[in-house]
Amino acid sequence: MGLDFLGRFSSEASRESLEFDVVVVGAGPAGLSAAIRLKQLCKESDTDLSVCVVEKGAEVGAHILSGNVFEPRALNELLPRWKEDGAPIEIPVSSDKFWFLTQDRAFSLPPPFDNHGNYVISLSQLVRWMGTKAEELGVEIYPGFAASEILYDANNRVVGVVTNDMGVARDGSKKENFQHGVELKGRITLLAEGCRGSISQKIIRDHKLRLKAHAENQTYALGIKEVWEVDDAKHKPGLVLHTLGWPLDHKTYGGTFLYHMKDRQVSIGLVVALNYQNPYLNPYEEFQKFKQHPSIRPLLEGGNVLQYGARTLNEGGFQSIPYPVFPGGALIGCSAGFLNVPKIKGSHTAMKSGMLAAEAAFNVFHRGAEMDTYWDLLRKSWVWEELHRARNYRPAFEYGLIPGLAISALEHYIFRGRLPLTLKHGKPDHEATYVAAAHKPIVYPKPDGVVSFDLLTSLYRSNTNHDHDQPVHLRLKDPSIPQLVNLPQYAGPESRYCPARVYEYVADEKGCMKLQINAQNCLHCKACDIKDPKQNIEWNVPEGGGGPGYTIM
Known part of the structure; x- marks a missing residue:
């Protein structure tokens, strides 16, 4: 997708640059909606703006994971002919169930929200389709290139981003295929990195955007998901099920979802709030336990897992929205945090935020307005009203x-x-973890290989891949903290909250336990960046194109 990015540059030693009117970081629902809306406005006004979207995944959609019961409200506004144009949105919600689980029973409760008019979809497939629509309008999309640095001018205004150098060895030396990162300069930069985006976090911190909006700290959850193919007799296209209760304890917020998609596929997952207290809790193992519930296991028996993945999501909602505008650009989508927690839906609000930012940017270029009008548009939109109404559910x-x-x-x-x-x-969330002495270890059942699996088997199904010979993108600010603090005080929680076995305590030659970082396993979920008790883990983007390879998530 897109043009031959590196082919546009010479092999000179200095960094090359490309200039655009608008640079969008992240080809997710928000980023692509912004790019599409900008080009639509150009077409309506018979003008032109150059728009570039840079995406760290190997292809558009490769890093996109979501439940997903899709509310088409924003898409109806953005691309009203989506049905005629072949959007991969085919299965309407046919029934909506809500259960409270105990260890061996399921009690039916009234569904808290009505999903009538919504669809069960794969968001990664929808995003790929949106990418083709963006390119048809003239948007340049560059997948496989990770934005790693912010470009500032002399007045501390953001003027674009820099992509990672390619072809750097683990020891920092340049390999034969070395290529300098590229400066993507934009008159306006829109950050659509998704939840806990690394550049977005720096912008929020450095420009004090939470303080400016009087916003609370963001709070997060970890979502773990599988897509199964089940027996045809058990498949009920459009059935939507949410549960609360078991296997989580009553102090831990979270729940599960099970959605019947098309082609005998079922999307099943667990969402666990990352402010859980017990350092022995293992979200991956809790998910494996859930699948053994007598109301769930019969559906999965005889089926097979097609894909596995994990991703964090914003749960702060209305109270945690930072001021979304910074000098030279804006935060859109989950970079700012527009998830409606009780609905467990954020795609429609992310898309709408991208559309509103695009309208504000267009007015900057053609009417001399300020980008701050994006904030005004947000507060007058249905996004603001929806999140305000939902603001008290999570807390x-x-x-x-x-x-x-x-x-x-x-x-x-x-x-x-x-x-x-x-x-x-x-x-x-990182301060919510109690010391290990306050809790008893949790003994999880061994996987049966039928509905529950060991983590490495699941990881294989994520298609995650990184060049092993590259600098480790997960760095410890203080290498001594795991051994001196995390292990003795918290029983090494990073070995459990990570859903990809990136962090492992292994004995050295003297029998001392040391933290080993298997960065090549990383699913880019960002749980470690959020949950580490001492905030000692620094998440940096790896070489572009690495990470999971989702196709139906």
Whole structure:
């Protein structure tokens, strides 16, 4: 997809650069919606703006993972002929179920939100389709190139990004295929990196965007997902199921989902809030336990897993939205955090935020407006109204599962999102972890190879791949902390919260346990960047094109 990126440059030693009107970092729903909307506005006004989208995945959609029950509201606005144009949105929600689970029973509850008019889809497939629509409009898309640095001018204004150098060995030396990173300069830069984007985090911190919006800290969850192919007799296209309760304890917020897609495919997953307290909790193993539930296992028996993956998601909602504009650009989509937590939906709000940012950017070029109008457009949009109505659901569960259900029911059925106060989130997720001495180790059942699997078997199904001979992109600010703090105080939680076995404690020649980082396993989920108790892990983008290779997630 896109032009031959490197073929446009000479092999000179200095970095080359390309100049565009707008540079978009990330080819997800928000980034592609922004690019498409910009080109639509150009067509409507008979003008032109050059728009570039850079994507670290090997292809558009390769790093996209989501549930996904898709609400088409934003897509209806952006590309109203999506049905006629062959968008991969085919299975409408046919039934909507909500269960409370105990270890061996499932109790049916009224679904908290109506999914009528929504669709069960693969978001990675939809994003690939959106990429083709963007290119048809003249957007230049460069997959396989990771934006690693921010470009500033003399006035501290963002003027673009720099992609990673390619062909650097693990020891930092240049290999035969070495290529300098490229400067992608834009008059406006839109950051659509998704949840916990590395460049976005720097921008939020350096420009104090949370402080500017009086926003709370962001809070996160880890989503772990598989796509199965099941027996035809068990497949019910469009069936949507959400659960609360078992296997998670009542102090841990989270739940599961199970969606029947097309072609006998079922999307199944677990979402665990990363403010959990018990350092022995292992989200991957909790997911394996869930699949053994007597109400779930019969569906999966006789089927086979097609794909596995994991990704963090923003759960802060309305209270945690930073000021989204910085000098020279804006944050869009999950880089800012527009997920509607009770709906477990963020694609439609991410897309709309990208469209609004595009409209603000267009007005900067053609009407002399300021990019700050994006903030005004957001607050006048249905995104703002929707997130404001949903603002109290997630923090209600700070008090535990049963109080959380009671408060959220009161909010939903009585106040209908208009409770005359706004609940606050607790401490940042990394501070929520208790020391190991306060908890007992959790003994998880061994995988049976039928519905539950060891982690490395699952990891193979993610298609993740990195060149082993490249600098490790997961770095420790202080290499001594794992051995001196994390292991003795927290029982080495990084070996459990990571859903890809990137972090492993192994004995050295003296029998001392040392942290080993298997960076080649990384799914780019960002859990380590969020949950490490001492915030000692620094997540940097690896060489472009590495990471998972999702096709149906």
